[in-house]
Amino acid sequence: MSKHAPLIPAGEDDITPETPVKGTRRGVPTAVQAKRKPRLASVPLLRIFVPPEALAPAITGEESMPAGDVPAVAVVPLARAADVSPFELPGSRLRVSAGSASRGWYAPTISGAPTTTRQAEILNTGIIGAPTSFRGVVNGRDNLSSTSISHDAPTAYNQQPRELTSPNVLILGTVGAGKSSFTKTVMVIRPLLLNKHRAVVFDKKDQGGVGEYTAVVQRMGGTHLLFNPDGSGTRLNLLDPEIVRGTGLRGQGALVNAVARIVRDDTPSSVWERKATRYALQLAFQSFEDGRVPTPSDLLPFLGRVPSDKELSKKAADRFHQAGLTIQYALDDLLEDFAGTFDGETSKDVDLSQKLTTFDVSQLPDDGPAVPTVMAIGNMWLMGRLRQERGFITNVVYEEGWHMIGGPSSRLVKSNQKLSRSLGISNVFVMHKGTDIPPDSPGYTVVQEAQTIYAYRQDRDEDARWVTQTFNFAPDTQEVLMNLRPGNCVFKFGSNPETHMQHIRSQWEAEVTDTDEAMEAGASAA
C-alpha cells in the first residue's frame, strides 16, 4: 500500500480528499456535503429503506458560519462533528403522513428531550441487565431496568442446574399492600395456563359473604368449597379414608390426634392417647367394614375401650381407658359446634379433578378450632391425593398463612414439607409480617426456608428489619420496604440480589383481583 493511500476506501458513497466535490467552500468539503446521501434516498418509494442516520446531516457547527469565515487554507480534509447546543437544532424530522403512520411506518410522536453528554452519563450509568430469565410466569416490571420479571418457583426449582433448592414462596406485607392481588394473578391465574399446573387455595378473607378467591374460581373455572359454621356448606369427614389415602390407620390416627391437639389449645397427645386412638379407629373400621364409611361420631364410643387381649394390669387398663376418653372429649367439643362441617359423609365436590380448588374458610370464626381443623384436614387430603396422582405441579396457597404455620397446625405443615417436593407442591404463604410467627413454632423454619420472597410494604421498623435480616437483603432495602406503594414489592429468589418490582395486571385481572369493591360502593353511596 502506498504511503499516501487514502485511509478511507473510495466507495461509491464515500468522499475522499482527492475527490473534487461540487459546492465545496474554497475546495474544502464540509461534513454536511462530505456525507453524501445514498442513491436510494432519491428514489421516492425506496427512500423508506434508507437508515435514518444516512439521511441526517452531520452537525459541525459551521452551518451558520458565513462563507467568508472559512479558513483560506484547507487544513483538514474532512470537517469533523462539533459540539453544538441542542437548543439551536431543529430536532428529528418526523414523518408526518398520517396514512403511513397508521400502516406502522416510523412516525415518532414524542419529541425528544435535549440533554448533554454529562447529564446522560449520570442518567444512564450503565446498561442494566434483566434480573430474571424469561422462564416461568410474568410477575411484573423491574423498576430499575424497566425489563419484565418472570419467575415461577417450581419452574426455577426444576431447572438444571437448580436455581432454587426450595419451591416454597413467602409473600409479606401490610394491610392493603397488594399481596392478594399478586397471589391471585401470579400464583393462581397465570400458572393455571401452564401444562400440568394446578392450584389449591385456603381462602380466609371474606369479600361480600364469600371468600375473596370466589371471583377467580368463577372466572377460571374450578371447585369452590364453602365451609359454613351452620354446616350448610361443604363437609369433610375426619375419618374418610380418601382423606388420608395411602397412609392407612397410621395416617388416620395422626390426623385425629392433630385435630385433638388443635381443640386442646396445642396440647400434644401422649403415647397412651395415640395408642388409644389407634385402637378405637381399628374397632370403628372393623364394625363398619361392609357398610358406609364411619364418621367421628361413630368413633366416639370406641374411644376409651381397652384391648382385652393385651393382659394389661388394672392400673394400665385404667390409664388406657382415660387416655381414650380425653381424645373422645376433645372430638366431642369440636362436634358440638361444628358437627355439620366435620361429621358425616365428605361432600361429593371435594375432589381434585379441576385445575383450581379453593377451601373457602372465610365464614368460619377467626378464633377456635374450625379454621385450623379445615386446614389440617385439607392439607392431609391434598397429600393423599397427590400421592396417587403424580406428575402435576400444585401451588398450595395459604392466605393468612400464619393460621397454618404460626398456629396449631404448623406441625402438620412442617412434617409435610419433606414430602411436598417429591409430590410437586409449591407452598405459598401469604401473611402480614414475619414477626407474627413465634420463633419457637415449627412453622418458623418453614418460613425461613422459603427461597422466593415478595416483600410488600412494612409499616413498622422492626418488621422491615426482620425481612431485611432474615432474607439477607441489602441494609438500605429496609427503608425501601417502608415506602413501597400498593402493587410494588421487593422480590428476591435464591441468592440473587433483590429487585424492586412493580406488579402489572391486565384490565380483567385487575377487575377479578381488586378488593376495594365494598369501600368503593360506600364512597359512591356517600
Ligand SMILES: Nc1ncnc2c1ncn2[C@@H]1O[C@H](COP(=O)(O)OP(=O)(O)OP(=O)(O)O)[C@@H](O)[C@H]1O
Ligand atoms: N398491582 C397493583 N397495581 C395497582 N394497584 C394495586 C395492585 N395490586 C393491588 N392494588 C390495589 O390495592 C388494593 C388492595 O390489594 P390487596 O387486596 O391485594 O391487598 P392485600 O395486601 O392482600 O391486603 P390485606 O392485607 O387486607 O389482605 C387493591 O384492591 C388495589 O386497589
Ligand SMILES: [Mg+2]
Ligand atoms: Mg389480602
